Amino acid sequence: MLRMPRFELLEPTTLEAALSALAERPEKSMVIAGGTDLLPNLKHELFTPERVVSLARIASLRSVRELDQGWLSLGAMLKLEEIAAHETLRRRYPALAQAASLVAGPQLRTMGTLGGNVLLDTRCQWYNQTYFWRQALGFCLKKDGTLCHVVEGGSKCVAAASNDTAPALMTLGAELVIVGPAGQRVVRIDDFWLADGAANKKLDPGEILVEIRLPPTTPGHRGAYGKLRMRDSIDFPLLSVAARVDLDSSGKVSHADLVIGALQARPVRIKKLDSVLAGVQTGGDAWKTAVSQAAELAYRQCHPMPNVPGDHEWRREMVPVYVRHTLESAVRGDGPVHGL
Amino acid sequence: MSAREIHGIGAPFGPAQPGAPENREFALIGKPTAKIDGLAKATGALQYADDIQLPGMLHAKTLRSPHAHARIRSIDVSAALALPGVHAVISGRDLPERYGVIPWTQDETALAVDKVRFIGDPVAAVAAVDEDTANQALRLIKVEYEPLYAYFDPRESLVRHDPVIHEDKKDGNISKHVELVFGDVEGELKASDLVVEDDYTFHGTTHAAIEPHCAVATQAADGLLTVWSSTQITHYVHRALAKVLGLDPARIRVVQPALGGAFGGKSDPFSLEFCVAKLAMITGRPVKMLWTREEVFYAHRGRHPMQLHYRTGVTKDGRIRAVDARILIDGGSYSSFGLVTTYYSGQLLTGPYDFPTYRFHSTRVFTNKPPCGPKRGHGSVQPRFAFEVQLDEVAERLGLDPIELRRRNFQGGHTRTVNGQRITSNGFLKCLEEVERASGWQQRRGKLGRGRGLGIAGSMYISGTNYPVYPNEMPQAGIQIAAERSGRVTVFTGGNDIGQGSNSMVAYIVAEELGLDLAQVRVVAADTDLCPVDLGAYSSRVTFMVGNAAIDAARKLRALIVEAVAAEWKVEQARVRLINGRVIDMQDSARSISSAQALQITEARHDTLGSTGSYNTPKLGGDYRGGTIGASPAYSFTAHVVEVQVCEETGRIRVERCWIAHDCGRALNPMIVAGQMEGSAYMGIAEALLEEHGVNRFGLHAGPSLLDYRIPTAIDTPELAARIVESLDPEGPYGAKEAGEGPLHPSIPAISNAVFDAVGIRLRHLPFTPGKVLEQLRTARAMTQGKQSGQVSRC
Numbered sequence A: 001m002l003r004m005p006r007f008e009l010l011e012p013t014t015l016e017a018a019l020s021a022l023a024e025r026p027e028k029s030m031v032i033a034g035g036t037d038l039l040p041n042l043k044h045e046l047f048t049p050e051r052v053v054s055l056a057r058i059a060s061l062r063s064v065r066e067l068d069q070g071w072l073s074l075g076a077m078l079k080l081e082e083i084a085a086h087e088t089l090r091r092r093y094p095a096l097a098q099a100a101s102l103v104a105g106p107q108l109r110t111m112g113t114l115g116g117n118v119l120l121d122t123r124c125q126w127y128n129q130t131y132f133w134r135q136a137l138g139f140c141l142k143k144d145g146t147l148c149h150v151v152e153g154g155s156k157c158v159a160a161a162s163n164d165t166a167p168a169l170m171t172l173g174a175e176l177v178i179v180g181p182a183g184q185r186v187v188r189i190d191d192f193w194l195a196d197g198a199a200n201k202k203l204d205p206g207e208i209l210v211e212i213r214l215p216p217t218t219p220g221h222r223g224a225y226g227k228l229r230m231r232d233s234i235d236f237p238l239l240s241v242a243a244r245v246d247l248d249s250s251g252k253v254s255h256a257d258l259v260i261g262a263l264q265a266r267p268v269r270i271k272k273l274d275s276v277l278a279g280v281q282t283g284g285d286a287w288k289t290a291v292s293q294a295a296e297l298a299y300r301q302c303h304p305m306p307n308v309p310g311d312h313e314w315r316r317e318m319v320p321v322y323v324r325h326t327l328e329s330a331v332r333g334d335g336p337v338h339g340l
Numbered sequence B: 001m002s003a004r005e006i007h008g009i010g011a012p013f014g015p016a017q018p019g020a021p022e023n024r025e026f027a028l029i030g031k032p033t034a035k036i037d038g039l040a041k042a043t044g045a046l047q048y049a050d051d052i053q054l055p056g057m058l059h060a061k062t063l064r065s066p067h068a069h070a071r072i073r074s075i076d077v078s079a080a081l082a083l084p085g086v087h088a089v090i091s092g093r094d095l096p097e098r099y100g101v102i103p104w105t106q107d108e109t110a111l112a113v114d115k116v117r118f119i120g121d122p123v124a125a126v127a128a129v130d131e132d133t134a135n136q137a138l139r140l141i142k143v144e145y146e147p148l149y150a151y152f153d154p155r156e157s158l159v160r161h162d163p164v165i166h167e168d169k170k171d172g173n174i175s176k177h178v179e180l181v182f183g184d185v186e187g188e189l190k191a192s193d194l195v196v197e198d199d200y201t202f203h204g205t206t207h208a209a210i211e212p213h214c215a216v217a218t219q220a221a222d223g224l225l226t227v228w229s230s231t232q233i234t235h236y237v238h239r240a241l242a243k244v245l246g247l248d249p250a251r252i253r254v255v256q257p258a259l260g261g262a263f264g265g266k267s268d269p270f271s272l273e274f275c276v277a278k279l280a281m282i283t284g285r286p287v288k289m290l291w292t293r294e295e296v297f298y299a300h301r302g303r304h305p306m307q308l309h310y311r312t313g314v315t316k317d318g319r320i321r322a323v324d325a326r327i328l329i330d331g332g333s334y335s336s337f338g339l340v341t342t343y344y345s346g347q348l349l350t351g352p353y354d355f356p357t358y359r360f361h362s363t364r365v366f367t368n369k370p371p372c373g374p375k376r377g378h379g380s381v382q383p384r385f386a387f388e389v390q391l392d393e394v395a396e397r398l399g400l401d402p403i404e405l406r407r408r409n410f411q412g413g414h415t416r417t418v419n420g421q422r423i424t425s426n427g428f429l430k431c432l433e434e435v436e437r438a439s440g441w442q443q444r445r446g447k448l449g450r451g452r453g454l455g456i457a458g459s460m461y462i463s464g465t466n467y468p469v470y471p472n473e474m475p476q477a478g479i480q481i482a483a484e485r486s487g488r489v490t491v492f493t494g495g496n497d498i499g500q501g502s503n504s505m506v507a508y509i510v511a512e513e514l515g516l517d518l519a520q521v522r523v524v525a526a527d528t529d530l531c532p533v534d535l536g537a538y539s540s541r542v543t544f545m546v547g548n549a550a551i552d553a554a555r556k557l558r559a560l561i562v563e564a565v566a567a568e569w570k571v572e573q574a575r576v577r578l579i580n581g582r583v584i585d586m587q588d589s590a591r592s593i594s595s596a597q598a599l600q601i602t603e604a605r606h607d608t609l610g611s612t613g614s615y616n617t618p619k620l621g622g623d624y625r626g627g628t629i630g631a632s633p634a635y636s637f638t639a640h641v642v643e644v645q646v647c648e649e650t651g652r653i654r655v656e657r658c659w660i661a662h663d664c665g666r667a668l669n670p671m672i673v674a675g676q677m678e679g680s681a682y683m684g685i686a687e688a689l690l691e692e693h694g695v696n697r698f699g700l701h702a703g704p705s706l707l708d709y710r711i712p713t714a715i716d717t718p719e720l721a722a723r724i725v726e727s728l729d730p731e732g733p734y735g736a737k738e739a740g741e742g743p744l745h746p747s748i749p750a751i752s753n754a755v756f757d758a759v760g761i762r763l764r765h766l767p768f769t770p771g772k773v774l775e776q777l778r779t780a781r782a783m784t785q786g787k788q789s790g791q792v793s794r795c
Ligand SMILES: Cc1cc2nc3c(=O)[nH]c(=O)nc-3n(C[C@H](O)[C@H](O)[C@H](O)COP(=O)(O)OP(=O)(O)OC[C@H]3O[C@@H](n4cnc5c(N)ncnc54)[C@H](O)[C@@H]3O)c2cc1C
Pocket: A030, A031, A032, A033, A034, A035, A036, A037, A038, A039, A040, A055, A076, A077, A080, A102, A103, A104, A105, A108, A111, A112, A113, A114, A115, A116, A117, A118, A119, A120, A121, A162, A163, A164, A165, A207, A208, A209, A210, A234, A235, A236, A237, B707
């Protein structure tokens, strides 16, 4: 078995204690939630924290709370399984519950948290490997090296944002509540990402993600999540599609949104979607045509790279297929879409 | 009774005629019975190699080459040795003696001497107080390499021989070449009404046994060396240790603890066994080495990638006239079992169909990749894939039903193959019939609508061979039985139970023969100090050979018991019957004693009780060089029908169901046989659709983890329906033949054939990735443009 490197583990019971534990040596400390991403990464020596601060004993981080004006607050430490099974979420935010239900496998979903999923490190076949393996290759620029092996000679890391919930949260207009030494800040999840695979999140050392807030949805809200992977369990996405379709009372699309994951350092929002979907009556031929146009838009805007394992040309071919199915499934309300 | 004698197929009591009603008289054989170690496994009580903890035990780790091909200029271990907690560091020069399973091709050393041949090749080993210290020490070892040109493409190794991967090889980078011709192949091809010719590719796959390799060694003060290892061939490890360490084999004990799967991946002697032994000898302390999953991928010995070219000539009514094969085998960096693989790639194709003429031309080359070796269905899964797909094309071109085509070419039982192999019982027709009926073939094939299809394939496999790897005249399998007055009977077997249930099989046989309760029988296995030699768990030989040896030993002991009890009762021996833990008088039901009492009577008459038994194959095989390789005392036969759903939008193939009919001679325990059949089919389907063991452009393993090497989970596994066919082989134990490897073969070609039925494309290149399927579908559409409506099955 690969060995777990040594670190000091602290398990504070309050957020304040956690923040001060981090504040002592922010650059050399890391937060652990479920540990399902962090621990394998530590074994691969991708991070070498001296101190690891667990959030597992902070009860306040595990609640679902209704806020003013129909907003909903989800504690960062809610387990993915809890998100997937939560009745309110399944009804009001189907794309999110579906995305959570498709993360990894059952065991990992009972350990892995929503916050940890949002903050998942980007992934790449040249990076998520042991020290020996990476060293045999001369490392890569995300960690210990100077070259990128995905884009040969490239000077920018394009490791893929592979967290399933991120695209769904983006379609829902989620906000992240982050606390740090300087106090609390609230960021729109859209503004949280950087286009750099080496560090794709605007989270400073010493900061903790405490809540994910969701704005209200209308009764006409439809959503679905589609995930491409080789096995029907365990695997990270080779491509993922979060779809939002808001319908007005007559069944016409008032607003639609599509965010694609596992392509590059940040989830990708499909541009000009409303130009093909808005105003279209769902169900009929016009809807079919509009969905095909949306699929075509996505195909043109998405360019999977050989960052995650798997045939990237096939992943590209799957963009319109998964977009089409996920949009249709959103309107029908029978997501998630996977294993096609 | 001599070891070579055949025991017959019937129950131990009553006449033994095939199909005779007295077959019902088995007490245990043929019944679904739990494995004897099942509870211990389920409760976690069973001890695997890594469970072994000895006082003062050190932990060892291996330094591996980061280069695919390089000369070692120097190794400096001084800094590692100086690290507190480090007890010893060894490198290639400490264990320079070569080994290898096949005596003629020994080209491995425990640690690289002067040269490394793939990324992951072991270079040095450290023993330290704990794993972390050992790992830390590895990073302090300085190795200076001079990189050499590395080969990743077998076609290049075929023609380029500078630099050579193994300097002392006569044929450059060629590991083994075999060409065998049986009859006038060219003439028959010319005279054929139809010749189908094509190229096929088999990618590499590995075993992915859940237990990683682990070994523990300790040397006693008197010099006796004990090595526990997760091996599937204790005997070869024993021999190799003696050779490499320069020790008297009588001063080495090798023990195989419970094993968490092997599938061929634990057949070779491995670097870690020599390293722990040497480190234990140097430090005077027990030493353990447990490989990481990544290291298991480097050790590999998995299925050889092959590039195959086949030509099959047939008459217009579908009879095969000639088969011609040309195969390039990518061996990776060492020989391992490669000599046998090269022969098997041709020798094992000559059934269940009759080939009037046959030629194969197989070449194994070295490349700078993890070494290939035996994986379930060793050497024959790849050619079987190519050939069964080609047969399907023959049927298509002739307008014949693919099952009918196979039936027409059936070779029959009790016959000889074109390459001189003796076929005994052959239940292949019954296998075809079973899967044909169970799958509803006649009613459903071709009628399931676009996107869904059925495919068939057949195969045969060996039940061990009479080629004992190293030439010798001694038995291939031995058994020793000790019985005592409590009624306890202990069976000692050299056979390796690797999860397939061979220890249980031995217990069932001895209990059956001696009329014991299963709980009275203990099995001590795979311990070279305690057990007679067996050649190990490979080539599907254990049930056949160890089973026969167990019958042999048990019958000798039974004869003593029957004689003693008959004398005691003053009755004829024929009246004494051993059954269900008792000994009874067949003519006087009042007279009955427990088997313990019977053993006491026997022990009083004959002294301490025991017996031995053994098995050796009869003389078999063709009378030509290599004619004994692949010559088996009995062949198993299999047919699969696979039902697939192909999504033409994504290119994904889903295996919905797989019907597996397998002729195992007799199912000694149908539950275990069915488990082997299902497990085999599962593994084959996984190889076709998900798994790929390859290196990237740097020669580095593309993803040495169970996340990236995708073995199917439970929900990725189709419904598997095992249908056991019993042909009662005249030489197998109670008529049994193998069941562990044969049932893997047809699943892969059957998928390709089912895809043809579903969407009309022939998949000839593994793995069947969705990208490839889409590509072929596009090509097919382009070719039929205009003719068809362009109908596409959606998911
Ligand atoms: C075999 C396997 C398969 C997987 N498959 C998938 C998959 O299909 N899809 C997918 O999305 N993920 C997958 N994962 C990754 C992982 O299981 C999930 O993303 C999970 O949600 C991570 O949550 P966690 O609580 O375990 O995070 P952790 O591992 O505890 O943390 C992840 C990162 O976030 C930081 N962090 C966590 N919580 C906070 C917080 N509240 N504030 C500040 N920093 C924080 C940690 O420091 C760490 O850097 C897989 C993992 C494995 C091992």
